[in-house]
Amino acid sequence: MNNQTTAQRRATLANTLNILIAFVVVSIIGIIVIPMPTFILDFLLVVNISLGITILVLTLFTHSVLDFLSFPTLLLVTTMIRLGLNISSTRLILTQGDAGRVIDTFGSFVAGDNYIVGAVLFIIIVIVQILVVTNGASRVAEVSARFTLDAMPGKQMAIDADLNSGLINEELAKTRRSNLEKEANFYGAMDGASKFVKGDAIAGIIITLINLIGGIIIHSLQGGYTITEAMAHFGQLTIGDGLVSQIPSLLISVASGVLVTRTANEKAFGDTIGGELFHTPQVMYIVATLLSIFALVPGFPFFPFILLATALVVAGYLVGESQKATAQEAKAQQQQAVTQLEAEPVDESASQFQVDRIAVEIGYGLIPLANEDQDSSMTDQIAAIRKQLSYELGILLNPIRIRDNLQMNQHDYVIKIKGNDVASGTLYPDKFLVVEPGGIEEEIDGIDAKEPAFGLDALWVTDKNKEIAELHDYTVVDPLTVLVTHVKEVMKQNADELLGRQEVKELLEGLKEQYNVVIDELIPDILQLGDVQKVLQRLLKEAVPITDLVTILETLADYGHATKDHETLTEYVRQALKRTIVKEHMDNQGTLNVITVHPDVEDRLASSIQKSTQGSIPVLQPQEVNQLFDSINQQSSMLTAQGMPFILLTSPKIRPAMRNLLSFNFPELSVLSLNEIPNECPIESAGMISMNN
Numbered sequence: 001m002n003n004q005t006t007a008q009r010r011a012t013l014a015n016t017l018n019i020l021i022a023f024v025v026v027s028i029i030g031i032i033v034i035p036m037p038t039f040i041l042d043f044l045l046v047v048n049i050s051l052g053i054t055i056l057v058l059t060l061f062t063h064s065v066l067d068f069l070s071f072p073t074l075l076l077v078t079t080m081i082r083l084g085l086n087i088s089s090t091r092l093i094l095t096q097g098d099a100g101r102v103i104d105t106f107g108s109f110v111a112g113d114n115y116i117v118g119a120v121l122f123i124i125i126v127i128v129q130i131l132v133v134t135n136g137a138s139r140v141a142e143v144s145a146r147f148t149l150d151a152m153p154g155k156q157m158a159i160d161a162d163l164n165s166g167l168i169n170e171e172l173a174k175t176r177r178s179n180l181e182k183e184a185n186f187y188g189a190m191d192g193a194s195k196f197v198k199g200d201a202i203a204g205i206i207i208t209l210i211n212l213i214g215g216i217i218i219h220s221l222q223g224g225y226t227i228t229e230a231m232a233h234f235g236q237l238t239i240g241d242g243l244v245s246q247i248p249s250l251l252i253s254v255a256s257g258v259l260v261t262r263t264a265n266e267k268a269f270g271d272t273i274g275g276e277l278f279h280t281p282q283v284m285y286i287v288a289t290l291l292s293i294f295a296l297v298p299g300f301p302f303f304p305f306i307l308l309a310t311a312l313v314v315a316g317y318l319v320g321e322s323q324k325a326t327a328q329e330a331k332a333q334q335q336q337a338v339t340q341l342e343a344e345p346v347d348e349s350a351s352q353f354q355v356d357r358i359a360v361e362i363g364y365g366l367i368p369l370a371n372e373d374q375d376s377s378m379t380d381q382i383a384a385i386r387k388q389l390s391y392e393l394g395i396l397l398n399p400i401r402i403r404d405n406l407q408m409n410q411h412d413y414v415i416k417i418k419g420n421d422v423a424s425g426t427l428y429p430d431k432f433l434v435v436e437p438g439g440i441e442e443e444i445d446g447i448d449a450k451e452p453a454f455g456l457d458a459l460w461v462t463d464k465n466k467e468i469a470e471l472h473d474y475t476v477v478d479p480l481t482v483l484v485t486h487v488k489e490v491m492k493q494n495a496d497e498l499l500g501r502q503e504v505k506e507l508l509e510g511l512k513e514q515y516n517v518v519i520d521e522l523i524p525d526i527l528q529l530g531d532v533q534k535v536l537q538r539l540l541k542e543a544v545p546i547t548d549l550v551t552i553l554e555t556l557a558d559y560g561h562a563t564k565d566h567e568t569l570t571e572y573v574r575q576a577l578k579r580t581i582v583k584e585h586m587d588n589q590g591t592l593n594v595i596t597v598h599p600d601v602e603d604r605l606a607s608s609i610q611k612s613t614q615g616s617i618p619v620l621q622p623q624e625v626n627q628l629f630d631s632i633n634q635q636s637s638m639l640t641a642q643g644m645p646f647i648l649l650t651s652p653k654i655r656p657a658m659r660n661l662l663s664f665n666f667p668e669l670s671v672l673s674l675n676e677i678p679n680e681c682p683i684e685s686a687g688m689i690s691m692n693n
Contacts, residue, residue, distance in 0.1 A: 025077060031084035035091055038100035044085055045102045045244055051078060052248030056255040065186050066589050068177055071259055071314040072189035078252055079200045086245045087205050093237050096212050106240040116235075122242045125250055126205060163526040190260055192494060200249055208242040281323075284316035355419030357498055359401040360487060365410030368429055369480050370402055381484040389488065393495055393540065394547035396503045400487070413483060415490050417497055423490045425452035427479040431460040435475040444469055452482065493667075496537040504533045511549060513546055518553045526560035531569075538570040541660065542670070551576050568617045571673075576674045585647045585670060591682045594649040594672075595635050597658075598690040601628070602651055609657045627691040629665055635687040636669065646686050647672050 055074065062068050089099045212235060272278050288309040295305035362370065370378040379402065386397045408414065415423040426449065434444065435451050435458045446459030461469060469476050491498065512519050523529055535556065537545050546552060555576040556569060563569065574581060608618045639646045647670045650658050655673040662669055677683065
């Protein structure tokens, strides 16, 4: 409630301020048109002088032009205020021969009761303002605007590069782009706004001449003054009026020059000048010495020179002592830090002790394969398969660590997941692997081997025998491709282990910009992040890609209220992804070949299903399991020999249990339920499994 009240007060105050400023701007026309008493004119002239001083002081405390973006508009408003007051004072001078105490005091006190001296001062102020300050500020603004516009593409690219590299976030990038645009607009506006000040000075000269000549003519002809008296009186009023208007104008011109010549930093003008001008004691000592010499020269005033020289010596000594103290303090802190590092053990982060999600260790004989100087190194190839698998599976894969292990055989390699060995192989960098699906019939000299990714019979052959193998249409693979293919297959088979909560969170954050509704609805109100991770892992474990993550999340949001069981939720998701699942198993004619389950077997499995922490599992007698496996093995061997892709089709009730039962003995066999087959998909029965009594 208090916050709301405070916000309302701020809004009311801001609205009142806007109305007041609008009233002041519109009142400028009133100042020009409506005659004013001298006491009101005095008050407004004091306000004008105060405004000029305020603007100048304010520019001295700004850090960059972005702190005073309203300055060009303010320059126009203050110029119009000065012109309005100048016109009002001219009306009073010509009609009454009096323009108030402020103008009279400036004419008598500043000019020393000598309007000729006042005229000289007025001309000097105008010349300084037009030729020095205003022209310089206008030129700086023009050049700054040009350079800012020319540098904008490069700065935009630098912002985009920092954003892409992760050095800044999207919000900071937007702020920098906005500041860059504001800076360019400011200098462009200042280039034009400086013309207001120049025009104001010219108008001031013309108005001053009109006041002088018009006042003398009007009041001498009307008989109130003689020519000499009119010249003295109106000369003093005219010069006073000119000084009152041009001094605030000069203050604002200096402010504009200070503002456009400032460079952006974290310090105000005084701090910057003080820190840079009086930073080096040696400079102050040299200047003090020269001033002391000038003090001894006959004819020069001794006291001013020697006083300033003494002040510089004292200042140089104090600055030097301050710098020495700062240096000693920094040295002491550094020594203290070194002592602490020597006395205390190194504070290592927990991440340094954690194992990599996936890593490849190679023997020293395979190090040349990882040489980044060659056209296609191991690092490049593995980075490419990481990207490929990310597109195929829909997951963000961690970088794969490659390191040498001198304790291994020189030609061996090991693939590790979470620090544990999951696959290994042997490579010969100077040889090629020859593979033929039907077995190698042609007699070729080589080293017998197994293709590590798929377990096919193969030979390691020399470059000479490689040509013979290619002539007989054998598949010839270089050692780097063998390793990379093996790593890819291992990552596909263990994709569920590579998907942690952090990776799931990054996936969801990548979707949140476009699909924030389903994510906000699902997490954490319906399911936790860990629940989503478990479902995604179950899908990946059965080689179901999660590229359609939006459909997965929407399905979980639909059924998450009804159940929190991961296995059941996974079945719902699989049914939603039916087209994605089935298309991977169709033959060239677009038909799905299936092995069905005998109804008796389905009934037996359905009646024996038990739930565990790992999911549903049918509890069967050992002989029943052997009979089931023998039947599946017979059917799959026959279809594999024919080169026919197939799946095992079951009822939705037993699909998870059947898959869990077959996962160890038949890991490549896909088990689908009837609910996972689209209605338009043609099905061809290729066999049936049973348990013989």
